[in-house]
Amino acid sequence: MPERRGYGRIYLLLTVLLAASVLASAALGAFRFTPAEMFRYLLQAIGISEPAATDALARNVFLHLRLPRVIVAGLTGAVLGVSGTLMQGVFRNPIVEPGLAGTSAGAAFGAALVFVLGERTTLAFTQPLGTLAVPLFAFIGSFLATMLVYRASASFGKVNVFTLLLAGIAVNAVCTAGTGFLSYIARDPQARNITFWNLGTFTTANWRGTIVIAVVFAISFAALSRHGKSLNALMLGEDEAASLGIDPSALILRLIIINTAMVAVDTAMVGVIAFIGLVVPHILRMLWSSDYTFLIPASALAGAFLMEVIDVIARFVISPAELPIGIITAVIGAPVFLWILLRQQRAGSVVVDG
Amino acid sequence: MVELRDVHYRAGAAHIVRGVSLAFRARKFNVILGPNGAGKSTLLKLATGLLEASEGAVIYDDEPVKAIGVGPLARRRAVLSQHVELAFPLPVEDVVMMGRYPHFARVPSQHDRDIIAQALEVVEMTAFRVRSYSTLSGGEQQKVQLARVLAQIWMDDQQTGEKYLFLDEPTSNLDIYYELHLLEAARALLARGCTVIAILHDINQALRYGDAFFVLEKGRLAQETDDESAISAELLERVFRVRARRATDARSGETFWRFDPG
Numbered sequence: 086m087p088e089r090r091g092y093g094r095i096y097l098l099l100t101v102l103l104a105a106s107v108l109a110s111a112a113l114g115a116f117r118f119t120p121a122e123m124f125r126y127l128l129q130a131i132g133i134s135e136p137a138a139t140d141a142l143a144r145n146v147f148l149h150l151r152l153p154r155v156i157v158a159g160l161t162g163a164v165l166g167v168s169g170t171l172m173q174g175v176f177r178n179p180i181v182e183p184g185l186a187g188t189s190a191g192a193a194f195g196a197a198l199v200f201v202l203g204e205r206t207t208l209a210f211t212q213p214l215g216t217l218a219v220p221l222f223a224f225i226g227s228f229l230a231t232m233l234v235y236r237a238s239a240s241f242g243k244v245n246v247f248t249l250l251l252a253g254i255a256v257n258a259v260c261t262a263g264t265g266f267l268s269y270i271a272r273d274p275q276a277r278n279i280t281f282w283n284l285g286t287f288t289t290a291n292w293r294g295t296i297v298i299a300v301v302f303a304i305s306f307a308a309l310s311r312h313g314k315s316l317n318a319l320m321l322g323e324d325e326a327a328s329l330g331i332d333p334s335a336l337i338l339r340l341i342i343i344n345t346a347m348v349a350v351d352t353a354m355v356g357v358i359a360f361i362g363l364v365v366p367h368i369l370r371m372l373w374s375s376d377y378t379f380l381i382p383a384s385a386l387a388g389a390f391l392m393e394v395i396d397v398i399a400r401f402v403i404s405p406a407e408l409p410i411g412i413i414t415a416v417i418g419a420p421v422f423l424w425i426l427l428r429q430q431r432a433g434s435v436v437v438d439g
Numbered sequence: 440m441v442e443l444r445d446v447h448y449r450a451g452a453a454h455i456v457r458g459v460s461l462a463f464r465a466r467k468f469n470v471i472l473g474p475n476g477a478g479k480s481t482l483l484k485l486a487t488g489l490l491e492a493s494e495g496a497v498i499y500d501d502e503p504v505k506a507i508g509v510g511p512l513a514r515r516r517a518v519l520s521q522h523v524e525l526a527f528p529l530p531v532e533d534v535v536m537m538g539r540y541p542h543f544a545r546v547p548s549q550h551d552r553d554i555i556a557q558a559l560e561v562v563e564m565t566a567f568r569v570r571s572y573s574t575l576s577g578g579e580q581q582k583v584q585l586a587r588v589l590a591q592i593w594m595d596d597q598q599t600g601e602k603y604l605f606l607d608e609p610t611s612n613l614d615i616y617y618e619l620h621l622l623e624a625a626r627a628l629l630a631r632g633c634t635v636i637a638i639l640h641d642i643n644q645a646l647r648y649g650d651a652f653f654v655l656e657k658g659r660l661a662q663e664t665d666d667e668s669a670i671s672a673e674l675l676e677r678v679f680r681v682r683a684r685r686a687t688d689a690r691s692g693e694t695f696w697r698f699d700p701g
Contacts, residue, residue: 321537324489374529376533
């Protein structure tokens with residue numbers, strides 16, 4: 086019962102937090118910008134005011150390095166937050182997230198295939214076809230990995246957590262080994278890029294990639310708006326959901342496709358960032374509600390907010406150098422993961438009925 | 440009326456339901472009886488449209504169940520099974536609201552909210568409205584699930600047409616207090632025009648609460664009767680592989696069954 090419990094106020098709070106974090110993330114870093122400067126560059130960029138020659142360097146840094154980075158960070162947080170929510174709904178378990186179920190690693194492997202092997206073919210990253218090939222291969226790798234983990238862990242409408250964890254470990258190991266092999270046979274600049282990218286980074290953000298991620302996220306998010314109710318019903322189990330008029334297998338397949346599309350396209354650009362998908366829905370569940378009609382939009386806002394904060398931290402911890410994003414998210418996320426797992430085990434519900 | 444016409448169900452090599460034809464009695468308490476493995480649950484799933492028959496047809500008010508979409512079907516029949524656990528904490532009223540999901544697109548109407556309140560009233564769980572479902576006892580949880588299925592096929596709905604409530608061993612995890620409470624609540628629905636179709640494993644409770652009895656044996660209908668006295672000791676002994684003896688309660692004069700290992 087959304088209105089009565091006042092989800093509106095929570096959305097407003099999260100939006101304000103997100104706006105503040107975006108502003109901070111845009112302003113802070115090796116180059117610092119005042120709000121007035123940022124406003125001026127934006128006006129200049131859309132041609133409302135004349136570009137002043139003295140601004141050229143700062144303006145370029147802001148418009149072509151900082152701004153896409155801030156947007157990609159926000160989108161990545163939103164994608165991973167929503168993805169965690171979806172996957173926890175599909176697997177009916179709070180420990181699942183794209184990093185665990187092979188979704189991210191599969192995408193990374195698919196993308197790395199094109200980065201390294203595409204060079205000898207028409208799929209080279211620099212070719213027009215290559216721009217499309219990276220997200221496409223990322224999607225294929227990601228989808229296969231996720232489906233494999235889902236099929237291995239779900240049987241007769243129930244998800245077994247032990248099989249889920251083991252299948253996740255195995256699929257992640259294969260994908261990581263594949264990516265590792267590719268970076269080994271790659272020539273040096275590429276190899277270093279893959280290593281860095283495998284830990285998650287926003288430094289490579291550019292406008293073209295930003296637009297692709299934004300479009301895919303917008304379409305996925307719009308497609309999800311009908312599914313909050315279905316995910317709630319799925320909490321009851323597949324048979325119960327079916328008797329409420331939902332086709333569970335069709336729903337699960339559709340959600341895995343939407344989820345994989347978002348995560349793959351994003352991962353192809355920023356690399357593997359684990360634990361955001363775990364932590365964001367968890368905090369929202371703890372603070373407010375497990376209702377998916379609330380969690381889907383809220384995890385987009387909260388995920389974006391958290392990612393902006395982490396990106397700012399990444400710029401300052403070892404400044405002037407930058408820390409890979411994945412290192413920070415792992416430091417924050419791994420303890421949360423262990424905590425949830427231990428709590429589940431104490432509650433005796435590690436094997437969750439579907 | 441829900442009818443099964445020469446329904447078969449095969450899963451791989453197993454022939455689980457072997458040509459069952461029956462018509463559940465409208466606005467009555469229909470009970471399906473039978474030993475483990477007789478195909479009761481499969482039969483119920485076929486009747487609810489959750490499974491598709493390998494052969495034969497399931498008919499809802501002269502309409503094949505296959506021709507009714509999953510959405511419209513969900514507004515005509517609801518299914519309560521044994522025990523539903525939730526992987527995530529949700530307040531009781533959110534769980535009951537799921538019963539209204541087939542009736543609204545995105546946001547529940549005031550009408551939906553009123554139905555939730557009344558359904559909780561019927562099962563005497565109004566006080567638990569905002570409690571987290573997972574903190575309730577098994578019996579309380581089952582009452583909440585009953586409220587959910589009641590809300591799904593609520594009688595005062597603008598939707599007209601017959602409503603069917605299917606119960607798949609709904610009392611198997613309940614103590615006697617909740618068992619009686621749930622069976623009484625189900626019987627009370629008949630007066631409001633609902634048809635109840637239940638699998639019950641306690642034969643005495645089944646005979647006491649049921650109006651029509653369908654005894655399943657190895658995927659076939661062994662007996663169909665509206666008269667509980669037509670159920671013989673021989674039939675029960677053969678089907679359930681026990682010794683059965685009818686006894687009479689000295690005070691009320693009601694008969695009940697006593698069972699011993701066969």
